[in-house]
Amino acid sequence: MVGTSSLDISMSGSSSSDAEQWEKQTKSVHIDNSDVNSLILDYLVIQGDEEAAKTFAEEAQITDYYIPPYVKERLEICELIKSGSINSAICKLNELEPEILDTNSELLFELLRLRLLELIREVVEEKDTSDLAVERCLNFAHENLAPLAPSNQKFLNSLELTMSLLCFPPSSYSPALKNVLNYSQRERVANLANVSILKSQGLSNESRLLSLVNFERWCEKEAQRNSIEVQKFVPKASIK
Amino acid sequence: MVAINDSTDSSFFKENPKIFKDEHELLRYIVPFKNWVIGRPDRKEYAIRNGAPKLLLNLFSLENLSMNEKYQVFVVLNSLMSEDQDPFVQFLRHEDLLSVMQMISKRDSTPYGMLNITLKVFNTMLSFDKAAEYVTQLHSDSIINQMFDLYTLPLKEQPSLDVLRISNLSSKILHRLILYNSKVGDSPRFCSALFQITNRATQLRLYSRRRFWNDCSILITNSLGTLNAYLKQHVKSYKQREKTRLESNGHVSPRDMDLDEIENVFEGNKDKVALFKSEIFGPNGDEYITQLFCLVRQFDPCIRLLSISCLVTLYKAGILSKNQTKEIQMIVTPILIRLFFESREAKQIAPRILAIIINENEIMQKTAVNAGFIDAAKYLLEYATKEEENEINFLSDELQSSVCFNLPATKKEQKNLILESVLLAVAALTTSKDEYRKLIVDAKYLPVIINALKINSNSVKKAACECLLSLSRSVYILRTGLADADVSEPLIKLLSDPDTRVKSTATSAICNLVLKFSPLREKFLTTNFIDTLISNISTKDSSLRKKTVWVLRHVVFGDDETIQLEPLKKIGASKLVELCNDEDLGVQEQMLQVLRNFTCQKEESVDFLLKMVPMELLAKILLEKLESKNPILIEPSIYILVHIAASDGELRDSILRQTKLLLLVKEIMLQEAQRLKPEQMSTNVSSPESDSEMDLQEDDFDREMRPPFDIYEEDTYEPNSEILLAGIWLCINILWPKQCTSPSQEDKERASILQNLGFGECLQMLQNHSSPDVRERVKDALMYINVTD
Known part of the structure; x- marks a missing residue:
């Protein structure tokens, strides 16, 4: 080349x-x-x-x-992820490539984890510190991530790290924990989605x-x- | 039924499962429902458990469904079916299938995205036996034409992802239909299309800047898979025609021949081969075969494996020319061994294909050994038995999209498949030569094989038994490598395995291990072992019954009187008679061999037998066997008489009273003398030492789930001098003098009876027989029979 x-x-x-x-x-x-x-x-x-x-x-x-094909749609999905609209991104993704989340458990897990991070961010950034908000995070993790996590050790570790955000005050976060909450996570997952879509399109x-x-x-x-x-x-x- | 929380798209992630009251409500919520289930096995299971399959299929019969609604329904169906297909089987109706087929038939008005998902769902539906039967029986032609039309889209339209995927799905469906015996109409045209598409995809892969690389690779593998199914179907139908022809010519009775038995259908007849080749390939047969050899050299292991599979199908059918067979030996065999180190899929399949090539073929076996089979197979065995922490598993994308290899999904199952395949290859390598058996034992394969007997997989256990069976065919290995191996306990345990095929193969292996000279014999001959054998005798499976009686045949031939008597005591008189008249000829034969071996030992054994089965009854049974004119029953029957006659004078007289039986023996001898050109002589015992190798070579294998090398081999009907010798031995034993000096009055009377029955003339006739063994024995017999003179 x-x-x-x-x-x-x-x-x-x-x-x-x-x-x-x-x-x-x-x-x-x-x-x-x-x-x-x-x-x-x-x-x-x-x-x-x-x-x-x-x-x-x-x-x-x-x-x-x-x-x-569908360059615009792919870009739109990536933008939705970058802006934190994970539900909409999932819906669009299911519309564009209905089998992608059925076969790519890593992408699904990362999207759902990102959604959990958005919920945790609300608690951590003190937008909503009520018990209800924490409970919402726990329920979401229990219902959405817990069924997927046991299938892969990497998922388990990642979920453990994410949940530990709720266990400590933000001031005592280690660099690794701070990184979990960083907005760059959105970028990372958006890239993952982009690559997965391209791969499913044979590129x-x-x-x-x-x-x-x-x-x-x-x-x-x-x-x-x-x-x-x-x-x-x-x-x-x-x-x- | 079915679970979603509420109607809005935005809140469908909340968990308040709601029940859909009917298909109309489901249709209203189809999009949020789709987003709720995709990628979520727990939710799919919930939805399936609560009746989603029925409602979704009911949606098929709703009129005026928009294209988008139909699309959403198919997406949900496809997603749920990927989780669990079984619940859909009971609700799938013929009209549902027709609706799907109708959508496919309107391909001009159906967008490619819709066509794609419809084909996916249809492909899954065809994996249900009932659906496949319905489609192939009633709509075979139309659906084959439609699929053929869609499959060849890349030849007609500008290549795009959708076109390639539709072609791929159609090839999967065509593959399924062929497996269900659908005829493809114009065969050469179909075959030509398969090669054209393969070429087109190969070109596209190279010249499209890799943009369609994956889909083209899948298209090539699917096309080759379909080709292999097509070739197999043709070979099978040719064999069927050949069988019918042989039956109608009276050359063979239908029950004597299994289809798989007709291995080389063409028997080297070049005209027949040419005709068959043009039937399946049209005029370009050799060109296509050359293309397959080119594909064998490709980089992609899946393409290599499938092209090799096609070639091996042709090779086993005897279609390949001498040069092409040489290429199988010099190119394909070493490539297969190299594939042992490639992808996980190659590891599972390559040894299996190799097993087919090398089985009972010394030239191929030699090539395999020279190409490094011993080390490569050892590496695979270690790979398959190595414990790994992370047992989560996935297939490569390519294989996921291909139906050509029906491979298991979990890593554990895949490793078991690798283990099974390698063991089958080891069993195939060691079918004939001691040299290779020794290599296997020296490379320390035995501990792995013995461990495999304890693995929780029927196929692996069975393959391990095959290995032991092949290895134990050698007296040398029995006395060295196997002598100290701890095989008795796991093998005896397998005799009680719930799976009949495992039981059956374990019994075959034991057959060799309990031979009189085997150092392992003692370890086997326990009360528990005998009891298990006796219980297996009553099995409904005739192959297992036959093998079990075969083992008993070896058990009763030994020095230990207690062990010798035990099986017969436990079988009992009525069961013994029942087995002598079993519906399966093989069982009958083996039971007669048991009695033959049992009676040849000591006088006590004969007394014991005649107490169980009185002489009159035994004579009646033997008479029936002789009347059957079946050589495999005649020989042991006469030898039973030979052994009884050898025991004491009274019994000789009781045999002499069976005039009808003796006349029949003489008749058979005369017939044999007329048509035989004897080659060799054997002892007058069905001696395990002398004929064990032969016996075991003839041992049959189960046919299911096995490569073609384990073809059932019926006992040979080739004439030999055994029956003649048995008859002569009978005369000798009946006339054996009490004293060596001069014949007693009793001796003369016995001789006179045999003379009167015509044995004198019969023996005279045999004096000039071409077999030295026969001539030698006849001399003795004549000496005794002529005392009346």
Whole structure:
């Protein structure tokens, strides 16, 4: 996909000659514009930005492209999750892919857990500290999450952690507990839903551009860990 | 019935289950109800328990349902059926099936989303036997045509996810219909479509930037699964035709031949093979077979397995050419062993297919061993018996969407299936050669096999028994590897297993282990063991009955008089006579063999038997057996007389009084002499030492749930000189002189009786018989019979 390089650089040493060699070789890598364009289009499609994808494809003169069905609906579901409207997201999801929650217990569990977190947030953020509100949380967990949890140890651990939010005052929360209540959880579950829908539509479940960026970050970290000096990768190819 | 809290979408998560009074109310709340049940097994169970299946199916008969309402009903049905199908079986009516079929038939006006969910529900409905029967009997042609039309959509329309999924579902339905013996009409056209779709999906996978990769892979596996079902159906129907032909020609009686027995239906006849190939493939048979060999080399294990399955079906039917058979040996067999290390699905299926290929085939066995079978199978056994903390389990997406492998869902069941498959492969490898049995024992397989006898799975227990059966065929293994193995206790326990198939296979294995020379014999011969055998004798299952009597045949042949007498005492006279006249010929034969072995030991045994069954009654039974003209009954019957005649003078005279019986023996000898070209001689005892190997090779296996290698082998009807020798031994024993010096008056009288019955002439005739054994015995017999001169 990215260029036609056949890099063969050993990372075992840290001498300056190796670093120079590396730099020389990275500079010699030719990245084809059409490849970069395809990566960007793929990113836009996976992220659900149909309009942007179509416009980009037109501008980049890509004719053979495929936009999967129901991009708008998929995006809508992700937005609902990000805004905390979990019930509506579930209804939309059942409308779009009726079998997804029947077969993907992880997604269902995460959605329901997110719903529980929203209820707990009301208690923790002192919007409603009545016993009734706590009882509501307990009932929800008992009726919705407890039947699913025993099927997977990961679910049990996750539920235990979530429920412990109710056991301690927010001021004494550990960093792990604080993280449970973080709004980034919505983002995480929205991504999970996005990936699950894409997978059920027979598409690759991650943007290839994101995979490459993640891989580049991992390489950087590995180089740092091994005290290898490597210049940060800056693509020189311009994007049309 | 049925549970939802209230009518609004927004509050359906609250838990106040409400009862729907009828289908109209359910229809009103169908969307919140759908959102309430999807993904929630506990709620589905509640809904099913409270009558949802009936109401949902009743909705089918409501008129004026909008397309969206129908869609929602199908979604809910599909979701509930994925939890538990059984409750739907009793409420499903023919008109419901017709409604579904009608929706499918209007495919031009039905959106693809609707068609997709309808096909899913229809596919589930067809898994109910009654529904499948109804559809295949009354609507087979129309539904096959419709499904064929939908299956070939990717050839006619621009590929899209919906098109591929509809094609996939149609192929699953076609597969089911073929399994229910639906005829596919124009066979070559159907076959050609299967290959065209497979090719199309392979191309799409490669050239569509992987966007349809999964669905195309599933389409290929489903197409290959359907192809395999189609090939099997054709081979089966060819065998059926062949059987009918043989019956009508009088070559074989219907009860003597099982369909599975006709393994190589073409007997190497090239014209027949060519005709059959063109019948199923049309003119492109070899091209398709080459395509299958190409698919065997694909990366995807499921595609490999299914293409191999198709090829093995053709191989077992004897359709493949010499070169193609060579490819099965050199390419398919090693690939199958490599698949042992691949996905969990491959681990479950590959050893099973390998078992079919290598069973009773030394060349394939050798290839398998050279390709590393011993280590690979050991790895799989360890994998299958390793305890894991997390037993939660799921199949790969691909397999979930494929009906081609009917695999279990839980990890424990899957591991049991792996264990069973590997054990079957080990049993197949060790059917013939001691060399491989030794390899298995040296690789320390025995402890795993013995442990498998205690696993709570009938199929695994049965497969472990098969292994012991194959291994115990070798005298060497019996005396070495198996000698110290602790097999007696679990095997005796299996004789009381609730599952008849397990009992039956355990009995087969024990048969070898209680032979006179087996070091394990003593461990088996306990009162409890004999009692269990005696109780199994009364089973309704004729195969188990036969095997049990077979074990007794070996039990009574030993040095320990107490053990020898015990089984007969416990059987009792009336049961003994009943078994001699059993409806199953095999049981009759084995019971006669029991008496033959029992009487050959000592005079006391003969006395004991004749006290139980008086000579007159015994003679009557034996006369009936001789009159049957059935060689498998004649030989042991004559030997029983031989042994009785060997005991004492009075009994010889009582045999001589059975004129009708003796005349019949002579008649049989004359007939045998006319048609035999004897090859070898055996002792005058149904000696377990000498013929045990032969006996056990002929042992039958159960046919259900087994790969074709365990085909029932009827006892051979090939003529041999045994019957002739038995008759000669009878003459010798009757005429055996009291003293060695000169014949007594009694000896002369006996000789004279036999002469008068025509035995003299009969023996004279045999003097020039081609078998040296026969000639040798005849010399002795003539010496005694001619004392009257």
